[in-house]
Amino acid sequence: MIKVFKPALAPDKLAIDGKTLTEQMCADYEASQHSSAAIKFEFSINSGISNHPIGKKILKNSQHNKCCFCEKEQLDEYGAVEHYRPKNGYRSAKGEEIKKPGYNLLGYNWSNLYFVCWACNTYKSYFFPIVDETKRATWHGMNIVDETRLLLEPAGNKDPREHIVFDYHLPRGITEYGKRTIEICKLNRDDLNEKRKNQLSSPMLKT
Numbered sequence: 448m449i450k451v452f453k454p455a456l457a458p459d460k461l462a463i464d465g466k467t468l469t470e471q472m473c474a475d476y477e478a479s480q481h482s483s484a485a486i487k488f489e490f491s492i493n494s495g496i497s498n499h500p501i502g503k504k505i506l507k508n509s510q511h512n513k514c515c516f517c518e519k520e521q522l523d524e525y526g527a528v529e530h531y532r533p534k535n536g537y538r539s540a541k542g543e544e545i546k547k548p549g550y551n552l553l554g555y556n557w558s559n560l561y562f563v564c565w566a567c568n569t570y571k572s573y574f575f576p577i578v579d580e581t582k583r584a585t586w587h588g589m590n591i592v593d594e595t596r597l598l599l600e601p602a603g604n605k606d607p608r609e610h611i612v613f614d615y616h617l618p619r620g621i622t623e624y625g626k627r628t629i630e631i632c633k634l635n636r637d638d639l640n641e642k643r644k645n646q647l648s649s650p651m652l653k654t
Contacts, residue, residue, distance in 0.1 A: 448516055448611055448634065451601035453509040457557030460499040465555025468493065472551060473587045492535070492554035498528040506562035514564035515601040516571070516632045517639055521564055529563040530554065531600055532575055532591070537583075539576040548585050549573075561601055570633045574598070597627040616643035 456462070472490050503526075512522050515529075532550035553559040563571070577583055578595040599607050610625030611618055611634075618634050620626030629635055 448599065448601065448607040448628065449518060450606055450608075451510055451515050451561065453561075453602055454505060458499065458502045458505060460496055461502055461555050461557055461560075464493075465496050468496070469552055469555055476587050490548070490551040490554075492530075492551065497530070497534075497555055497560065502557075502560065503528050503562065506560060510562050510601075514567050515561040516563060516567040516628075517634055519564045519566075519639065519642070521562070524564060526562055526564055527568045529561050529568050529571065531559050531561055531598075532596075533573050536573050537575045537585070538573050539580075545573050550585055552587060553591075558602070566636070566638075567632045571598075571631055574631045576627060576631075597624055598631055599624050599628040613643075616640055616647055 457465070475490075506528065507521065507526065513520055514526065530550065530553065532553050534549050534551055534554040536545040536547045536549040538545050550559070576597045578597065582593040582595070583589075584591045584594055599605055599610060601607075605624060607625075607628075610620060610622045611629065612621055612625075613619065617640060618629050620629050
């Protein structure tokens with residue numbers, strides 16, 4: 448895993464359409480708080496906007512055609528746009544029920560989107576552990592900066608190299624952040640380990 452640098456400006460599809468839908472979600476949520484009937488909204492995110500081909504292409508190019516977590520090249524694979532903070536629900540550990548709501552209000556937020564391979568997208572899924580559950584900012588009015596999240600964010604303020612090292616081809620977490628990131632995304636899966644081992648033993652690297 449390496450630190451990702453992506454364009455600061457969101458593509459128009461997110462900046463315009465996504466913003467409009469987010470504002471509507473906020474309004475609907477506020478209205479529900481004043482309803483005598485305890486309405487619980489199940490917001491859905493329009494994948495045609497969050498996973499729009501233009502945004503996906505920008506993310507893929509800025510990440511040099513690599514998955515933001517495992518760095519596997521995606522030139523010949525479709526990949527996916529992943530929500531770092533999961534949009535539809537979350538869980539902190541294996542065996543836990545998926546808790547809702549998820550981070551719906553970040554469903555169209557450019558800073559929350561990354562390009563990932565199919566495997567990392569599948570393994571990460573709903574996992575998003577934080578240190579203090581009382582600070583989990585899944586709804587309007589709460590602040591995500593109050594969260595101390597344990598999953599390293601590719602474009603976040605923590606450099607992955609300070610949390611994950613390699614014993615030859617095998618990744619090892621040297622902090623709790625590194626350990627949990629390896630665990631959640633299964634960065635030590637066999638196919639990745641074998642690929643790293645082959646690359647390190649390549650004659651071109653020894654010249």
